[in-house]
Amino acid sequence: MAAELTAHELIARHRPTLDQALEAIRTRAYWSPHPEHPKAYGENGSLDAAAGKSAFDALLGTRLDLGQPGTDDWVGGELSPYGVELGVTYPHADADVLLPAMKAGQRAWRDAGAETRAVVCLEILKRISDRTHEFAHAVMHTSGQAFMMAFQAGGPHAQDRGLEAVAYAYVEQVRTPDTAEWTKPQGKRDPLALNKRFTPVPRGIALLIGCNTFPTWNGYPGLFASLATGNAVLVKPHPRAVLPLALTVRVARDVLTEAGFDPNLVALAAERPGEGIAKSLAVRPEIRIIDYTGSAAFGDWLETNARQAQVHTEKAGVNTVIVESTDDYKGMLSNLAFSLSLYSGQMCTTPQNLLIPRDGISTEDGPRSYDEVVADLAKSVGGLLGDDARANALLGAIVNPDVKARLDAAAGLGEVALVSREITNPEFPGATVRTPVIVKLDGAKPDAEAAYMSECFGPVSFAVAVDSAADAVALLRRTVREKGAMTVGAYTTSDEVAEAIEEACLEECAQLSLNLTGGVYVNQTAAFSDFHGSGGNPAANSALCDGAFVANRFRVVEVRREA
Amino acid sequence: MAAELTAHELIARHRPTLDQALEAIRTRAYWSPHPEHPKAYGENGSLDAAAGKSAFDALLGTRLDLGQPGTDDWVGGELSPYGVELGVTYPHADADVLLPAMKAGQRAWRDAGAETRAVVCLEILKRISDRTHEFAHAVMHTSGQAFMMAFQAGGPHAQDRGLEAVAYAYVEQVRTPDTAEWTKPQGKRDPLALNKRFTPVPRGIALLIGCNTFPTWNGYPGLFASLATGNAVLVKPHPRAVLPLALTVRVARDVLTEAGFDPNLVALAAERPGEGIAKSLAVRPEIRIIDYTGSAAFGDWLETNARQAQVHTEKAGVNTVIVESTDDYKGMLSNLAFSLSLYSGQMCTTPQNLLIPRDGISTEDGPRSYDEVVADLAKSVGGLLGDDARANALLGAIVNPDVKARLDAAAGLGEVALVSREITNPEFPGATVRTPVIVKLDGAKPDAEAAYMSECFGPVSFAVAVDSAADAVALLRRTVREKGAMTVGAYTTSDEVAEAIEEACLEECAQLSLNLTGGVYVNQTAAFSDFHGSGGNPAANSALCDGAFVANRFRVVEVRREA
Known part of the structure; x- marks a missing residue:
C-alpha cells in the first residue's frame, strides 16, 4: 500500500518545528508551537471551541472502535468528576493476540x-493540537480539571512535553552516524580499514501506564519517547481517564496508517473494573519499557518486579515550601494561594508542607508572627476563592473519593487555619468542589510528624512551625531524602538562607523555585526549559525530559565489515 | 591549600584532546591519543620499557599506602598467573569511615x-599513559595476558575507553546550559521572566567492581564516567587483579590533590580472601552507581538487590560465529584461528560456537565439508600456535583454576577436533599455558545443547553442525535471546544470508562483524568507534560507550527565580 503521507512530505512539514525544539532544549529559553489561548484555534483545520465541544459530545455513549486485533470485549465506565457518565466503551485486548500483532x-x-x-510523531502531535478543544473536554471530564486548565495543561502543555520527548529522542539517536569509515594506520603496512553501519534499534514494546489526573501531560513524554525511538507502545490508561489517551491512540493509529506504517505500533489496553491488567502486562517478556505515573506503592512494585523492562516512574512525594522572609509579602501570599488552590492541590507538584519559623518571618512591612503568616495565607486563599465562579474555574472537581476522604480527615490532624469550603458548580451539580484546608502543625511534635512526613495528595497543606531557618533546611533535606519531592519552593531575602536551601536542593536533588511572587508558580513547569522532577530523589526515578529519559529506550547495533 | 595544577592550566593542556575525543565519538572514525607501540614511550616524561619494568619490580613485596582514611588492615595476596607472588599489600577499608570521608x-x-x-580526568589518564609500561606488567601479572596484549589492551586501549567515557560524560552534562533566561509573552501584559540556573549534580558514590581478566579495560569506562559526572568512586578490584586498579587509584588521588580536590574522591577497597565485600558494599545507601564485569550470577544478584543504585553490568554470554560460505577461505581460517587463540579465549568477546552447515560450505576453491572446515580450522590454529614462543606471546596464561578445569572437561563433551596442548613458558615456568580445544557437536542432538548453550569461558570452542543457513540463524537468535552475546561473527558470500544474519542481530540486539579475514578480529573493539556490547541482550545491560552509559550517573538540578 502506498503511503498517503510520504516521509519526504512529513519532513518538509515538520522539520522546521523539530529544529526549533532542538534549539529550545539547548538554550532552554521560552518556546512553544502550541497556542495556549482557546481562541487561537479554529483556523487551518483546527477545531474551534464549538466544534471541539461538538466533537466531544458526539463521543459520549459511543463505542470507540480502534480496529485493534485481539479485541475480545468492550469495556468502559468513566464517570466524570463533574458527575457526567461518559458512556464510552473501548476495546478490551487479548494480550496474547495484541502483543504479537504490535x-x-x-x-x-x-x-x-x-x-x-x-516527523511522524510530530504529525500525530499536530493532529492532536488541531483537536485541542475536543481533548480539553475529555481531560476535564476524566481528571476533574477546570476547563481552562484541562485545555492548557491537557492540550498545548502536554503536546509540548510530547514534542520535547521527540526532540530528545531524535538527537539521542543521531549522535551516532549511520555509517563510518574506520581506517587505522599500521606503520609501513596497509592500514586496517572497516566500513561500519550503526542502526538504532528499539527495545520492543513499551507500556505506558496512565494516571487519573494528567492523562496526556504525564502520558505523552513516555509515549512519544518510546515511539520516536522505534518501539511499539501499548497504552494502558487509568480506568477513570481512558478517553484522552484513547483519542490519542486513535490519532496515532490514523497517522501511522496514512504514513504507510502498521497502526498496531500504537494500541490501547483498556480494562474491566478491578481487572488490574497493568500488573500482568508489566511483567510480560514483550514489554521492555514502562512509563508510569501514580502511587509509590505500585511504582515500587514495578521497579522491583518488571525486571525485563526499563522502568520510568513518577511516584508520590512531599513538596515543601520554606517561608523564611520576603520583601513582597502580598506577592508571596497570592502566589502561594494560587499554588495551593490550582486544581484543588491535585498536582504532583503542589506544595504540601509550608515550613515557617515559629518566631515569625520578616517582611518589607516589618515582622509577621507564625500565626499571622498562616492567617494571612488563609485569608489570601479565601480571597482568591471567595467568588464561586472563580473558585470553580480554579479548583476544578475532586478527582475521586480517596482525595475527598483525605481532605475530610485532614481537619482532624491539627488546628485548622483555613476550613475547606464546599462549592456548588452550577453547570455540573454533580461535581465535588472543595477549597483547600490549611492545618497548623508543630514541627517539633513527634505526633505531627506522621502527618507532614506523608504525602496527603489533594487540597491539604500543613503550616509547619519550625525552630529556625536552619531547622527548616534540615527538615527539607530529610523530607526530600526520605519521601521525595517533585518541587521545592522557598521565600527568603537572606543570601545565606538562600544558599543553604540551594545547597540542600543540590545535594538532595530537588528542583527549586525561589521567591516566586508573580505569575509563575512552583507547581508549573514549562517544557523545553524546566525539568519536571529531578529523577534523583524518591518521588521519581526520571526527569521530564532529559537524555537519560530517552537514551535507554533504544540500543545501537553495529555491523562492521572490511572495507 | 592552593592547587598546584589550576583548572586553567589543565584546560589549556587537555581541552584539545577532549575536543578531538568529542569529534571522534561523533564521526566514529579511527582516533587515539595513546600510542600502541611500546617504543613510543620514553620521552616527555613517559617511562620506557626498562623504566616501566623497574617501576613494576620496585612495587613487588611492598605496601601500597594510598593514605586513605579508615584503613584498618593491610591485605593482598595476588599470585600472578605466571607463577610470581606479587607480595603487594593494599589498604583494607572500614567502610563506615571511608565512605563518609569520600x-x-x-x-x-x-x-x-x-x-x-x-580535564582532571584527562590528566589522570595522561599520567597513567606515561606509565603504560609499568601498568603493562601489572596487568600481565594479574590477568595472565601476554606482555604485548597486557601492554596494548591494558594500556592505550583501556585509556582510550576511559577517555571515551569522559567525552560522553562531558557532552552529556553540557547539553543543558548553565543558565537560561526564560521570557514568556503574555499578550498585552508584561511577559513572565525567570532566571534559571542548571547544575549537574552527582548521584553519590559509585562502586566499580573490577574483573580478573581486564582490570583496566573493563574498569576505566565506569570509573571515569562516574568521576567525570561528579561522583566519588570506590574501586573494588577483583582479589586476583588488585594492582592495576590500585595504581590507577594512586594516580587519581595524586592528581586530585594537586588540582586542589579531595583525594578521597577516588579510593580503593581491597579485601581479605573470601571476604566478598562487593556484596555488602553494593547495597549500602551511599552507593548510587555500580559498574560490574563478571559472572552472570553475581551480575543478576546486583541488578536484583542493589536497588538504590544505577547498576551497569557486563556478564556472561555465548558468542557465535556463523560459517556459511567465504571467498577467502584461508583468510577466514587465519582470522578465526587468531580470535580463538588470543589470550587463550579468555575474552568476553571470544567466539564460542562456530555454526557450520553439516553439508559443508562453499569457498573460492569449491565446497568444503563440515569435517574439512573443522579440520582446516584446527590446522590453522595449530599452525598459528606451532611455535612455542609465538604461542606464549599470543596465549598468555590461564588466569585461574576454573578456566583450566573447564578446558579439561571440554574434551569430554564431544569429538575433539583440536586437542589442547600444554606449552612451557621458559621465562615463567609457573605459568599454565594451553592452546585452545575445538570440540565437534551436533546442533540437532539435544544432549549437545547443554554444552553449546552455556558459556564455557576459556580456550574452548564448539564446532556446531547445523542443518542449513536458516537453522544457523535460528540458533543464533535463540542463543543471543536466551544467553546473550557480546559479539557475533559471520562468514557468507550470500547477500540473502548476510541480510538474515543482520536482521537477527538487529532484532536480538547484538554487534556483528561480517567476513573478517584480515587484521581486525571479532573479539576486538576500538574505542570512539565500536560499541562494546549492545546493552540490549542478556550479556550486558549497557554498552561501552554511549549516552545511556553516562546519562543517569548525574541529575540536573534547576534553581529558578524571577528575573
Missing part, C-alpha cells in the same frame, strides 16, 4: 530511521 | 563543573 510493524518502523519517526 | 569532597568537585572535571 511486533509485526516494528521492522519497518525501525528501518524508517530517526528522522522519519520524529 | 563524601566530604563532593561539593567542591560538583561545583568545579563539567569541563574542569573532564
